[in-house]
Structure formats: structure tokens, C-alpha cells
Amino acid sequence: DIQMTQSPSSVSASVGDRVTITCRASQTISTWLAWYQQKPGKAPKFLMFAASNLHSGVPARFSGSGSGTDFTLTISSLQPEDFATYYCQQAKSFPLTFGGGTKVEIK
Amino acid sequence: EVQLVESGGVVVHPGGSLRLSCAASGFTFDDYGMHWVRQAPGKSLEWVALISGDGGSTSYTDSVKGRFTISRDNSKNSLYLQMNTLRVEDSGFYYCAKGYRSGLYNYFDPWGQGTLVTVSS
Numbered sequence: 001d002i003q004m005t006q007s008p009s010s011v012s013a014s015v016g017d018r019v020t021i022t023c024r025a026s027q028t029i030s031t032w033l034a035w036y037q038q039k040p041g042k043a044p045k046f047l048m049f050a051a052s053n054l055h056s057g058v059p060a061r062f063s064g065s066g067s068g069t070d071f072t073l074t075i076s077s078l079q080p081e082d083f084a085t086y087y088c089q090q091a092k093s094f095p096l097t098f099g100g101g102t103k104v105e106i107k
Numbered sequence: 108e109v110q111l112v113e114s115g116g117v118v119v120h121p122g123g124s125l126r127l128s129c130a131a132s133g134f135t136f137d138d139y140g141m142h143w144v145r146q147a148p149g150k151s152l153e154w155v156a157l158i159s160g161d162g163g164s165t166s167y168t169d170s171v172k173g174r175f176t177i178s179r180d181n182s183k184n185s186l187y188l189q190m191n192t193l194r195v196e197d198s199g200f201y202y203c204a205k206g207y208r209s210g211l212y213n214y215f216d217p218w219g220q221g222t223l224v225t226v227s228s
Contacts, residue, residue: 034214036152043202044152055216071214091150092214095168096142098156 002026002090006099011069012107016025017078021102031067032092038101046098048073049091078104109133109217111203116222123193123226129203131185131220137161137181140206142172142215143188145224147199156188157212171197193226200224 003026013019023033031051036044046055051071052064063078075082084101087100115127127143127204143155156177157166165177176189186203200221 032213036215043218043220044215046207046214049207049211049214055160080118089152089214091211092165094157096157096213098152098154100151 001095002029002063002093002097002098004099005089006022006086006088006102009100010103010105011092012105013078014107015080017079019082019104019107021073021086021088021104023066023073023099025071025090025092026067028068029090029092032072032090033064033066034089034091035062035064035073036087036089037082037084037102041101044087047086075104109205111205111217111219113201113203113219116201116224118225118227119193120228121193121195121226125190125193125224127188127190127201127203127222127224129201130207131184131186134205136179136184139210141177141179141186141214142204142206143177143186144204144215145197145199145217147196147204147222149214151198157206158186159206190224193224194225198224198226 005024033051035048038044048064063074085101085103110132112130137160142157157175174192178187202221203216204215204218207214207216
């Protein structure tokens with residue numbers, strides 16, 4: 001199985017800050033990577049696919065990069081609605097696997 | 108608008124069985140692969156199973172193989188998860204999710220609101 005490791009597990013930031021979350025795969029996955037946002041008590045929402053392609057309707061302050069084993073999700077200017085937990089997911093092979101999550105908290 | 112609505116989550120004893128359902132609307136159901144993903148409270152997400160649009164192909168995570176069965180009824184726009192020999196570690200929210208689009212079915216969009224399964228004695 002491909003293990004996905006996210007860091008940090010949590011980050012405290014203020015509105016307007018730039019936030020970067022990293023995700024590392026235990027083996028190469030090319031760009032078969034997605035990012036999801038989950039708010040408390042809600043289902044995850046699809047943000048990005050193929051490592052850097054924004055899903056329709058996702059604000060442009062979100063961006064993604066990486067290929068192979070190392071990936072990043074960046075929020076260029078954190079907004080109040082962005083405080084949530086973010087998960088990466090590899091889509092290269094079964095079983096499909098997720099990272100442990102990164103909680104973005106208000107400083 | 109695409110909608111996925113899960114149902115069937117209850118409290119069940121270890122060793123028991125349960126069937127979850129997911130009612131889909133707003134898209135051509137049999138054009139898309141469908142997934143079940145679960146999440147124990149306070150934990151990360153775990154993919155459980157996938158079924159192809161025509162129901163002819165399935166895939167499971169190892170921990171549920173032989174115990175869970177994913178199925179679909181395209182005439183009813185419905186997805187199911189039959190869960191047998193349940194374990195305490197099967198507890199959590201179960202989400203159905205639509206495969207994103209052709210060639211990209213291993214991404215999940217959108218997700219239902221989830222249904223809670225509790226396995227406890």
C-alpha cells in the first residue's frame with residue numbers, strides 16, 4: 001500500500017497569512033494526488049486533482065504543486081472560511097489512501 | 108445539482124450485519140464509478156470500496172475483503188454496502204462518494220453527508 005504522510009499535523013495562522021501543507025507518498029505516484037477540505041461535522045470537499053488542478057469553484061488562493069513523492073498545498077492568503085482540516089489522497093493505485101490530515105487553526 | 112444521501116447507519120453488536128444505502132440524484136448514475144469511504148471519529152479518512160458504473164467491477168481495501176460487499180442498482184440510482192461480521196474497528200461515519208469523472212474515477216466528488224455506524228457490545 002502507498003502511505004501518505006502529511007505535515008504539519010496542525011498549524012496556527014491568522015487571516016491573510018500564507019499557509020503551506022506538505023504531503024509525501026511512500027512511493028512515486030506521478031501527479032495522481034488530490035486535496036480535500038473538511039470542516040467539523042461536514043463531509044470532505046474536493047479541492048484539487050492531479051496535484052495542481054483546481055476543482056471548479058475553488059478560489060484561486062488555493063494552489064498545488066509537486067510530482068513523484070512530494071506535494072504541497074498552499075493557501076496564499078488565508079480567509080476565515082479556510083479554517084478546516086485538509087487531507088491529501090493518492091489516486092495512483094488501490095487501495096486508495098489518505099494522509100493523516102492537517103488542521104488549520106486560528107492563531 | 109448532484110446529491111448523495113446515505114442511510115442505514117445504526118448501533119450494532121460485534122459480529123452483526125448491516126446494509127448501508129446511498130440514493131443518488133442529479134447525474135447519470137450508471138456513467139460513474141462509486142465509492143464508500145469511512146472515517147472513525149477524530150481520525151483520518153479510509154477508502155473502503157469502489158464499484159464500476161455497470162457494477163461489473165469492484166475493489167476493496169484489505170480489512171473488509173470477504174466481509175463487505177459493494178453493489179448498485181442502476182434502475183434505482185442507488186449504491187449499497189452490505190457489511191457482515193462487523194468489528195468494533197468498523198465504527199465510524201460512512202460516506203458514499205461519486206468518482207469525479209471519466210478517467211479520474213479515483214478522485215471523490217462529491218460526497219454524501221455520511222451515516223454513522225457504531226459497532227459496540
